[in-house]
Amino acid sequence: MTSDSPDSDPAEQRPDADALRADGGEPSDARRGSSKLRSDGVLASEASEGSSELRSDGGVDAEGADDVALDPWGSATVSDYRKLFAEFGIEEFDDLLPEVPDPHYLMRRGVIFGHRDYRPVARAMREGEDFAALSGFMPTGDPHIGHKLVFDEIIWHQQQGGDAYGLIADLEAHSARGLTWEEIDTHARDYVLSLLALGFDPEEGELYRQSTNRDVQDLAFELGVEANFSELQAIYDFDGETDVSHMQSVVTQMADILYPQLDEPRPTVIPVGPDQDPHMRFARDLAARMRYFRVTEAFAGFEVDDEDERALLSELYADLTADRDESDDTLRCEDAAEALRADRGDYESAGYDPATVEGVLTKLENAGMEPIRRRTRFLGRNATDEAFDALIEAVDGEKRVYDEHVDAFDLSRADAEDLAREIEVDHGGYGFRAPSSIYHRFMTGLTGGKMSSSVPASHISLLDDPEDGYDKVKAATTGGRETAEEQRELGGEADECPVYELYAYLLAGDDDEFATEVYEECVGGERLCGGCKEQAAELMAEFLEDHQDERAEWEEKLDELDIDLDVAAKRRG
Numbered sequence: 001m002t003s004d005s006p007d008s009d010p011a012e013q014r015p016d017a018d019a020l021r022a023d024g025g026e027p028s029d030a031r032r033g034s035s036k037l038r039s040d041g042v043l044a045s046e047a048s049e050g051s052s053e054l055r056s057d058g059g060v061d062a063e064g065a066d067d068v069a070l071d072p073w074g075s076a077t078v079s080d081y082r083k084l085f086a087e088f089g090i091e092e093f094d095d096l097l098p099e100v101p102d103p104h105y106l107m108r109r110g111v112i113f114g115h116r117d118y119r120p121v122a123r124a125m126r127e128g129e130d131f132a133a134l135s136g137f138m139p140t141g142d143p144h145i146g147h148k149l150v151f152d153e154i155i156w157h158q159q160q161g162g163d164a165y166g167l168i169a170d171l172e173a174h175s176a177r178g179l180t181w182e183e184i185d186t187h188a189r190d191y192v193l194s195l196l197a198l199g200f201d202p203e204e205g206e207l208y209r210q211s212t213n214r215d216v217q218d219l220a221f222e223l224g225v226e227a228n229f230s231e232l233q234a235i236y237d238f239d240g241e242t243d244v245s246h247m248q249s250v251v252t253q254m255a256d257i258l259y260p261q262l263d264e265p266r267p268t269v270i271p272v273g274p275d276q277d278p279h280m281r282f283a284r285d286l287a288a289r290m291r292y293f294r295v296t297e298a299f300a301g302f303e304v305d306d307e308d309e310r311a312l313l314s315e316l317y318a319d320l321t322a323d324r325d326e327s328d329d330t331l332r333c334e335d336a337a338e339a340l341r342a343d344r345g346d347y348e349s350a351g352y353d354p355a356t357v358e359g360v361l362t363k364l365e366n367a368g369m370e371p372i373r374r375r376t377r378f379l380g381r382n383a384t385d386e387a388f389d390a391l392i393e394a395v396d397g398e399k400r401v402y403d404e405h406v407d408a409f410d411l412s413r414a415d416a417e418d419l420a421r422e423i424e425v426d427h428g429g430y431g432f433r434a435p436s437s438i439y440h441r442f443m444t445g446l447t448g449g450k451m452s453s454s455v456p457a458s459h460i461s462l463l464d465d466p467e468d469g470y471d472k473v474k475a476a477t478t479g480g481r482e483t484a485e486e487q488r489e490l491g492g493e494a495d496e497c498p499v500y501e502l503y504a505y506l507l508a509g510d511d512d513e514f515a516t517e518v519y520e521e522c523v524g525g526e527r528l529c530g531g532c533k534e535q536a537a538e539l540m541a542e543f544l545e546d547h548q549d550e551r552a553e554w555e556e557k558l559d560e561l562d563i564d565l566d567v568a569a570k571r572r573g
Contacts (some may be wrong), residue, residue, distance in 0.1 A: 006428065011213075012411040015125040017413065019287070024170055028514065031270075033279055051285075054389070056122050056346060062558055064195050076517070087415075088277055088281075089116070090114040090115070090277065090439060091114060091115050091116065091118075092114060093107060093110075093112050093113055093114055093115050093118075093438065093439075094110070094113075094114070096115065096118060096119055096122060099119065099122045099123070099126070100122045101122075101123070101125050101126055101160070102160070104152065104153070104156045104519050105508075105509070105510050105512065106149065106152065106153065106440060106505070108234065109504055109515065110441075110513060111149065111440050111441050111504065111505055112153070112271075112439065112440045113439060113440070113441055114274065114294050114436050114438070114439040114440065115436065115437065115438045116267060116277070116280055116284075116436060116437045116438075116439075117284075117434060117436045117437075118436045118437070118438055120267040120433070120436060121133075121162075121267045121268070121269045121436050121461075123155075123267075124162075124266075124267045125160050125162075128150075128161065129266075129267075130163075130264075130266045130267075131161075131163070131227050131267040131268065131269070132162055132163040132164070132165065132260035132261070132266060132267070132268040132269075133153070133154055133157035133158065133162045133163075133164050133165070133260075133262045133268070133269050133270075133271065134152050134154075134165035134166075134167065134256065134259065134260050134268065134269075134270055135153065135154055135165075135167075135270055135271045135272060136166075136167040136169040136253070136256055136329060136430025137150070137166070137167070137168060137169060138169040138170070138172050138173045138176075138177070139168055139169070139170060139173050139179070139183075139184050139187030139188045139190075139191055140177050140179060140185075140187065140453065140461065141187060141453040142187070142190060142453065142461040143194045143461070143462045143463070143505055144451070144453060144459040144460060144461045144462060145443065145451075145459065145460045145462065145502075145505075146442070146443045146451045146459060147191075147462070148198065148315060148462065148506065149193065149271075149440050149443070150193075150271050150272070150440075150504065151195050151198045151200070152198065153271035153438065153440070154166055154195070154197060154200065154205075154271060155195075155199045155200050156268065156498075157271075158200065158201060158205055159199075160411070162269075163204075163205065163206075163260060164200065164201075164204070164205035164206070164208050165205060165206050165207075165208070165259065165260055165370065166192070166200060166205065166206075166207070167207075167208050167210065167213075167256055168184075168188045168191060168192070168207075168208070168209040168210065169210055169253065169256070170184045170188060170209050170210055170211050170564075170567065171210040171211050171245075171248075171249050171252055172249040172252070172253065173187075173249070174211075174245075175243065175245035175246045175249045176246050176249055180568070181567055181571050182568045182569035184567070184568070185565060185566055185567055185568045186210065189430055189558070189565045190349075190462075191464060192207060192558070192561075192563065192565065193551045193554055193558070194462045194551065195207075196550075196551075197547055197548075197550035197551045197553075197554055198547070198550075202561055202562075203411070205563070205567060207561060207563045209563065209564060209567065210252055210256065211567055212563075212564045213259075215259065215262060216252065216255045216256060216259050217252070217253040217255070217560045219258065219259065219262065220248070220251045220252045220254065220255035222290070223251050223254050223255055223258070223286050223290070224248075224251045226286055226289040226290060227250075227254075227282075227286065227474060229247070231282075232247055232250060234249070235278050235280065235281075236250065236428075237280055241360075248476070250279075250282075253279055253283075254279070254282060254283045254286050257270055257279070257280070257283040257435050258283065258286075258287060258435065259432075261432050261433065261435075262430075263341050263428065264420055264425070264431075265425065265430070265431040265432055265433045266433065267433060267436060268433065268435045268436065269435070269436045269437065269438060270283075270435055270436070270437045270438075271437070271438050271440070272437055272438075272439060272440075272547070273439065273440060273442055275532055276437075277439070280437045282437065284435060284437055286436065287432040287433070287434050287435065288432075288434065290382075290429075290430050290432055291420075291424065291429070291430075291431070291432065292380065292382050292383035292384070292387050292420070292423070292424040292427070292429045292431075293378050293380050293382075293383055293387075293391065293420040293423070293424060294377060294378075294379040294381075294418050295376065295378055295379075295413060295416045295417050296310070296376075296377050296379065297310060297314065297316075297375075297376065297377070297413060298372065298374075298375050298376075298377040298407060299317055299373065299375070300333050300363075300364075300367050300370050300371070300373075301367065301370055301402075302363050302366070302367055303377075303379075303405075304360075306359065306571055308352065308353065308356045308357070309356055309359050309363075312347065312352050312356055312357065312360050313360055314374075314447045316336060316339070316340055316347075316349075316360070317336070317372065317374055318447075319339075320336060320339055320569065321374075322373075329371040329373055330371070331371065331372050332369050332370065332371060332372060332374070333363075333364045333365075333367035333368060333369070333370050333371075333372045334364065334365065334367075334368050334369060335364045336364050336372050337361055337364035338374055340357065340360065340361055340364065341361060343477055344357055344361075352442045373409070375407040375408060376407070376408045376409075376411050376412065376413050376416040377405055377406070377407050377408075378395075378405055378406040378407075378408070378416065378420055379404065379405045380404060380405060380406070381404055383424070383427075383429075384427060384428070386427055387423055387424060387426075387427035387428075387429065388408050390423050390426070390427060391406060391420065391423045392406055394419060394422075394423060395408045395409065395411065395419070396410065396411075397409060398410055409516050422539070443459075443498075443501055443505060444498040444501055445458030445459060445498065446458055446459065446460070446473070446475070446476040446477065446498050446499075447476070447477055448477045448498065457472065457475070460472050460473070460475075460540065460544075462544070462547060462548075462551075463548075464544060465544075465547075466540075466541040466542075466544040466545045467541065469536070469537075469540045469541055469543075469544045470537040470540060470541040471537075472500065472540075473499065473533060473536050473537035473540050474533055474534070474537045476498055476499050476533065477498055477528045478497050478498070478499050479492060479493035479494065479495075479496040479500070479529075480491075481493075481496035484528055487525055487526040487528055487529070488506075488526075488528075489523055490525065491522065491523040492523060492524040492525070492527065492529065493523075494518075494519050494522040494523050497522075497527070499532060499533055499536050500518065500519065500522065500532075502513055502536050502540065503518050503519075503536060506540075506543065507536055507539040507540065507543065518532070536556045
């Protein structure tokens with residue numbers, strides 16, 4: 001039984017003490033008699049093995065959470081983060097955690113549970129190469145502890161050597177939420193102050209507002225050429241009642257995401273909640289459409305756009321040429337078609353869809369006697385004539401030139417990508433790299449369900465008086481048992497506790513041992529909810545006091561920053 005009363009039996013208050021869990025799945029790599037911080041950020045007990053392990057798969061969110069539906073302006077909850085891996089192609093962060101140098105505690109604890117193409121960013125960190133991190137904040141209310149997750153992610157990437165960008169999405173706030181410019185100015189100031197107070201270095205990074213950044217607006221205009229209403233309708237469910245400014249704000253956000261690459265293409269990560277993934281998928285699509293060249297793998301004169309068909313062709317080619325020299329051109333497409341027809345059942349049993357097999361068969365049969373041979377293909381449908389000619393000249397080794405593409409036989413795909421981008425940039429193109437993203441769990445509201453800016457009791461504002469923050473934690477819903485005796489016997493349910501999330505996401509800071517200790521004491525029955533909430537409330541009050549002291553120091557220096565925080569007055573003038 002869950003209690004919202006701060007004066008109830010201590011065992012009724014759930015101290016989410018030891019489990020920094022974000023995935024809700026089964027723990028892996030369990031170790032007997034041990035506790036381990038899982039990549040998903042949760043300590044889950046494994047009774048049969050006598051161990052506890054912090055997992056990172058993205059598990060089950062709070063009770064009452066929505067089903068999987070990613071809407072940037074709608075509900076900010078996801079009932080089961082694991083579904084995002086299968087349904088939207090988000091990858092598990094745990095798989096690449098060993099590749100990240102000195103990972104942030106949100107990564108270690110699985111609060112950051114997923115990513116989309118983050119490896120280029122991790123590689124740039126390891127090798128000391130150029131990369132960037134950007135995220136934005138729609139100024140519709142006070143910044144709260146849920147926003148702090150994104151603040152911390154931007155700041156950490158800056159500390160790792162990346163160029164960091166913090167943007168105020170004021171055009172979106174005005175068009176999608178209808179806020180006045182006076183309201184937006186007030187909230188923008190508060191977001192900027194909290195970002196600075198938490199450690200953002202404005203001399204090494206950039207702060208800006210959409211409405212005053214001409215480069216972003218110009219880029220949005222160019223990106224708009226590649227977007228159309230039917231896409232916006234399909235992605236965002238826009239209809240005939242959606243105003244044009246709202247639609248325009250989407251393209252502006254695409255420009256924000258690609259803005260760090262305006263001077264030069266480079267790996268860029270956008271830390272967001274999973275509800276923002278539609279923006280990321282759209283931005284990656286637009287980045288590709290803006291490219292002069294697309295580089296792909298090919299095997300004959302015909303083109304294969306379908307990824308599954310290309311994968312099948314690659315596997316078929318590898319099987320046919322296992323004992324052949326790569327330069328051997330005696331193998332014909334009709335030979336490959338015959339081999340595929342003979343072994344069709346094996347390929348379909350391996351997981352290839354019959355329609356995919358049939359598509360490849362048709363292409364091979366139509367190509368007939370044409371030699372089949374692996375090559376790297378440059379598709380230049382968007383390239384200027386000058387850029388296409390320059391590419392032809394730059395490709396070394398054996399090559400074949402066609403009206404709209406060039407086949408290179410001595411270039412790896414990675415080298416071809418670098419060459420294509422270099423030629424594009426030299427001839428006036430952007431050369432965008434597909435932006436990467438990382439995804440963090442949503443914080444559960446202090447009253448249960450989702451944390452909402454519109455429900456003051458559900459969240460702690462970074463502007464709250466420390467005493468108010470203390471009181472909110474003391475009044476929070478917990479996951480304790482009905483009685484202290486039952487809690488001592490059965491242990492608390494830390495994995496279901498909003499108060500434990502406070503330890504895992506914020507209050508424990510970089511101290512994994514402390515977070516683990518809180519969790520294990522809770523699930524082991526040693527820690528009762530009353531004492532756990534008292535400790536959390538005191539830590540929260542200390543955090544708010546320190547944070548607001550830092551805000552006050554920065555407030556005196558705001559006029560020195562290169563960001564306009566008084567847009568309303570200029571619009572009136």
